[in-house]
């Protein structure tokens with residue numbers, strides 16, 4: 329695969345980086361109709377369980393220009409992304425939206441704002457006096473076997489926000505939230521789930537982004553010494 333044979337150049341560019349992700353040029357194809365396509369286009373493994381829905385929202389950002397476009401740039405792209413992601417999420421969690429979710433132009437800013445807000449949290453760059461965040465609601469159900477199930481409530485985009493916040497809430501409770509990260513290479517910023525034992529990962533793929541940044545640093549050091 330190209331990602332494995334990739335060798336970062338001295339002046340790695342965004343497009344080189346994007347190409348190294350070895351994705352079909354038409355990245356908005358959803359082959360099976362059901363996938364975390366935003367995440368999988370970067371050859372990143374989805375986070376476990378329902379948290380992968382949050383990761384997939386984070387990975388809808390545009391990286392490398394036309395190679396990996398912003399999947400929330402317009403309603404058509406956003407709708408296709410959401411349909412596929414929710415189908416996958418329903419498969420993973422055993423519960424899906426109670427009705428068809430149809431996005432409108434007015435919904436896109438809400439989704440993009442939530443995406444930016446979550447990225448800010450993961451990247452520790454929350455503004456000093458942030459506006460109130462989006463709110464969602466969950467319904468708690470006692471199951472036959474005595475468990476408590478939290479189900480998103482609301483309609484349309486409100487339900488989507490509830491589902492995303494619900495997954496964040498769960499992840500914070502079971503302490504998996506700290507493993508959801510964005511790649512430290514500033515031109516990449518792909519969201520990945522750190523499966524390392526000590527949760528020390530900083531690159532979505534050390535061979536691509538880790539090597540590129542290390543090479544850049546060592547060349548800068550050599551230039552200083554010259």
Ligand SMILES: [Zn+2]
Pocket residue numbers: 511512513516517518531532533536537
């Ligand atoms: Zn990366």
